[in-house]
Amino acid sequence: MLPIPPLHKYLIVVCHLCKDPKNCIIVKKAMTRLLLFILLLLGQVAFAQYKDTSLGKPIFWYRVNDPWAMFIGAEGPVFILYDSGKILFWKNGAYQLAQADDQELSELKSDLHLHDTLFFQSRFINAVDPENGIVCCDHPTYTISYRIDTVNNITVLGSIRNSKYRKHIPDQFLAVHDFVSNFDDDKAIFWAPEKVEVLLSDYSHSPDSPIxxxxxxxxxxxxxxxxxxxxxxxxxxxxxxxxxxxxxxLKQRREKQAFEINGRKYFVGYRFPIPGLW
Incomplete structure (x- = not known):
């Protein structure tokens, strides 16, 4: 998702509402409208991008979203597996690129449990409140995307590091998370795209003098x-x-400070264009 300051404030309000059981219906309606808006916006943005096929077609990717990050959703996937055997993974603050041969690719699919029925359809797992299904936004989300004929997205809400939430997360999902988090390859090389996508959203109401x-x-x-x-x-x-x-x-920017571009104020973030995704 794109960096949207007003949306971030709205999320915090909804999170506070979430803590009061009397507001459950209000929260559910608010979150439904909010999530629909996010999905529509994300879909328009993601599919509008040029698809670079230089690494092949992505068949599996894993993404973690931190709700308290400065730029919600600007984080890229931490692991992408391509049908060509190429692997793009995030390690020590940078992307690394590795190459698997046919046998290694088959072993990777096995290690990722991609033949498990859990990944055969999209699903949402609320590990925070599995009984009532109330969606609170102040928790990280983890998404496995697996391409068969179409892309299936399996999303978990709730910190995997929290033992209370972890017990509500399928073992297959946890195994993927642990495998991806620990993945490394001695032959991997540093990777960066030729261009960085700078994301702008209107910040005309910024009270501070702009950069x-x-x-x-x-x-x-x-x-x-x-x-x-x-x-x-x-x-x-x-x-x-x-x-x-x-x-x-970006590090010099104050909390409520915008960037001035062509005479207008913007909230600025960035992401790396990922080959085959955006």
Whole structure:
């Protein structure tokens, strides 16, 4: 999902409502509307991106979303397995690229339990409140995406590190999480995309003086810039040589400070375009 400050505030309100049983119906309605909005926005953004097939077709990927991250959902998958045997995985703060041969690819599928019926259809597992089904947003989510004919998404709500929630999570899912978290390959090489996708959402109500966007960087008028989600959000594609400087600017930013780009204020985040996904 894209960085959306007003949405983040709304999530916090819903989380507080969640703690009062009298508000269960209100919370369920609010969360339903909110999740529908998120899914619609995410779908429009994700499918609008150019699909890079240089690594092959993704057949499995695993993603963790932290609800308290500065940019909700801007995190990329921590593990992606391609039909070509290529493996893209996150380790020590960077993506690594490895190559599996046919036998290793078969063994990987076995280690990931991809033949288990758990992954044959999409499902949502609420480990926080499995009995009442109340969805509170102040918990991480974990999503396994597995492509058979179509993509099946198995999502778990609730921290896997919390023993109270962990007992409500299927063993097969936990096995995948543990395998992916510990995966490494001695022959893997550093990987980064040629361009970084900078995510913008309107922050015109920011009360702080904005940070000026560097004049020699791509901006709203650049040919590669794209409006997403019916104009709700914008993506600017920045050469990877500027990533270090971008991170420096983001670290300098104050809590309520926006970036000024072409005379307008924006909330800024970024993600790496992942080949075959977005």
């Amino acid at each position: 000026k966007w560097p004049s020699d960087w791509p901006d709203l008028s650049s040919p590669d810039t794209r409006k997403q989600g019916g104009g709700y959000a914008t993506s600017i594609y920045l050469d990877k040589k500027y990533l270090k400087q971008l991170n420096k600017l």
